[in-house]
Each structure stands twice: as C-alpha cells, then as structure tokens.
Amino acid sequence: MSSHDLNATAASLLGFLLEGPKTGWDLAEAVEQSVGYFWNVTRSQVYRELKTLAAAGLVSEKRAGVRDKVPFAITAAGRAAFTAWMAGPHAPDILRLPVVLTVFFGAHVAPEVLRNQLAEATQAHRARLEAYEALQPEVSEPYQRAALDLGVAYEKTLITWLEGLPWSAAPAPRRRKRSAPR
Amino acid sequence: MSSHDLNATAASLLGFLLEGPKTGWDLAEAVEQSVGYFWNVTRSQVYRELKTLAAAGLVSEKRAGVRDKVPFAITAAGRAAFTAWMAGPHAPDILRLPVVLTVFFGAHVAPEVLRNQLAEATQAHRARLEAYEALQPEVSEPYQRAALDLGVAYEKTLITWLEGLPWSAAPAPRRRKRSAPR
C-alpha cells in the first residue's frame, strides 16, 4: 500500500473512478464541472496520471470503448490506495489569489489600475457564484452538496470583500468651478 | 518592457523590494509573514527568482551586507515591470483545498476518517484565524490591512463551514436502556 503513495491529483482521479469506469476525457470533465473551483486539474495531467496509475496497477484499461475511447476502471489496489490517501495527512491548503496581491500592493499603483482589477475580479466571481448557485438544486448527494456549499460561501465572502473595498468605486467627479457640467 | 514578462512570483518579490533593498532571506520572511496565507513562495523560489531578476536588470545586487547578506534593490526597469504586471491581466485564482476534496468524497470513507480530517482542518484554520486577528491591530497601512481582512474573512468562512457540517461531530453516544446518565 505504502509502496505507491498517491499524489493528491491522482487520488482525486481515483475518487471519480469509484463511480465507475471513465475515460481520460470524462475524468477531466468530471473534475472541472464538479470540484473545479477548489481543485484544478488539466487534461494533460489526467492522461499522465492515468498512465502512472495503470503502471502501478491502481487502474486497469478496459479496451472496450467505441471510437477511440479508452475507459479506465479502478482496481482493488486502487481502492485501497484511495482509502489510504483519504485517511492520511494532507498537504496544506494552497491559495494563489492575484487580486489580493494587487490590493496588498495597492499603494504603488494608480487608482484606476486597482479599480479595473477589482472590477474584473468582482465580475468573475459574480459569474462563478451564479454558476454554483444554479448548480445547487441539482446536487443532492449530501457530501458533494456540502462541497458546493463551500464554493458558494467562498465566492460570497470574496465578493463582499471586493465590493466593500473603498477603492472599488470611481471617485466622485471633480467639480469644476461654477461650470455647467456637460 | 514586454521583453521580460514577469511571472506572478517575481512580481510579488519586486513589490516587497519597493519598500527598500532586501536579502533573499528577508524577502522570504516578508512574504510568509504578510501575504503567506494567500500567496505561497518558498525560499528556493526566492533565490532563483532573484537570480533571474538580476540577470534581467530588474534588481541590482548591493554588495554591502554584513555577514553573508546579499541585499538586492529594485531598479527603474524593475519598477516599470512591476507596474506593468499590476496593470496587466492576471492568472486565474488557484485553490487547492484537500479538506474539501475529502468532504466531496466523504461517502466513500468511514465516518471517523472524515471526522478526523475535519477536526484537524478546523483546528488548523482556527489557529490561522487567531494569528491574523492578532496581526490586525498592527497593520495600519490600509491596503495591507484590507488584504489581511480578507484572510480573516476567508478563515471565518471556512471554519463556519467546517463546523456546520453534520459529519464534524461525534455521533451521539448510543443511549443504554433506562440509564441515569452520569
């Protein structure tokens, strides 16, 4: 068991294979559409990990697919490795939030630069929030639903923070001396 | 300017050098102790990026330090590159939260495994929250303070979520027949 320690990416793929055999393509889709907001995995990684997992005997290739589909199924050893990973100690959380950096260094840039970044970030996170909220009623499995709920809470926190920042709003227009504006 | 596009890590180091010359060691400390919770940079990276930045003329080595200290100062070109990075489009947020994965796949593990993971995560995030809150009164610079505030808000969101999960608590002890509890 300890002979092949899983990396977290591989472990997550095994997790998806518990539902049944999947192709690399399907796995990439499944990851992106479910845990994508807190667990980033690219297609390239998927294919590479599948190869490694197959070599370690944790998944088995089922030559059965139509087209060029190559479905993989999790093996008994794969299940064991997944279980071990779930119980084991985890790597620390990783966050990389460029917007927050932009704010942190905000004193060193022109106000409109910061304002633009904040506006873009707000928009992006609003879009995500909407996507997650639209998903919520569809996800009934309680564990997956809980994960999604964190996504929603996270986005709300970020949006609230972004919109509460005093640098988000455009400054009140400078009033010219006794002029009829326009 | 566009001849050397900064990666985000390098950009953040330049940001810290705006305050004044720093050694690699100092930079690593500064990053970890200020933006560490949303911007992870290892010492190895720091030294490597400094070398790269020096080669590109964005920082200059000041052979002046006591001991073996090698302080670097940002150059005019470095300032320009930093400003460009701040204004430019940013890479998407990256989140890697193993705990959330554990919850997502919670159906596939024993309840106490999940409970343990949740308990550990809660403890870790409580500790972080306390650290940030202790820091808050010390940080008066408004932009840095805003960034720290997000850290606090983020930790609170996570903790609230963790503690609200029904799998966090130990199951109610099985009630023995007609017993006087305690």
Next chain:
DNA sequence: CATATCATGTAAGAGGTTACATGATTAC
C-alpha cells in the same frame, strides 16, 4: 565551545501549463 539560528545556495525530481499533432464522429 557547543548549539541554535541566520543566510546562502544547489540538485533532482515532481507537478503543472501550453501548444501542438492527429484522427474519429456528429451535425449541418
């Protein structure tokens, strides 16, 4: 003078991204 900590760095490997190549199937 021994130990802790400061400070620099390298080496090797794992993990992650981007761009490209290739062909099958489906929809128009």
Next chain:
DNA sequence: GTAATCATGTAACCTCTTACATGATATG
C-alpha cells in the same frame, strides 16, 4: 462534404518542493 467537437496524446517548458550542503554569527 465541411465544420465543430470529441478524444487521445506528446513535447517542451516552467514552476514548485524537498532535501541537502555549507558556513557565519549569536547565545548560553
């Protein structure tokens, strides 16, 4: 039959982590 998209994969490169090596200075 042409275009979109499904599906697989490779190559090159960059980024990140871990472990190690080295020596100076400060603390007891």
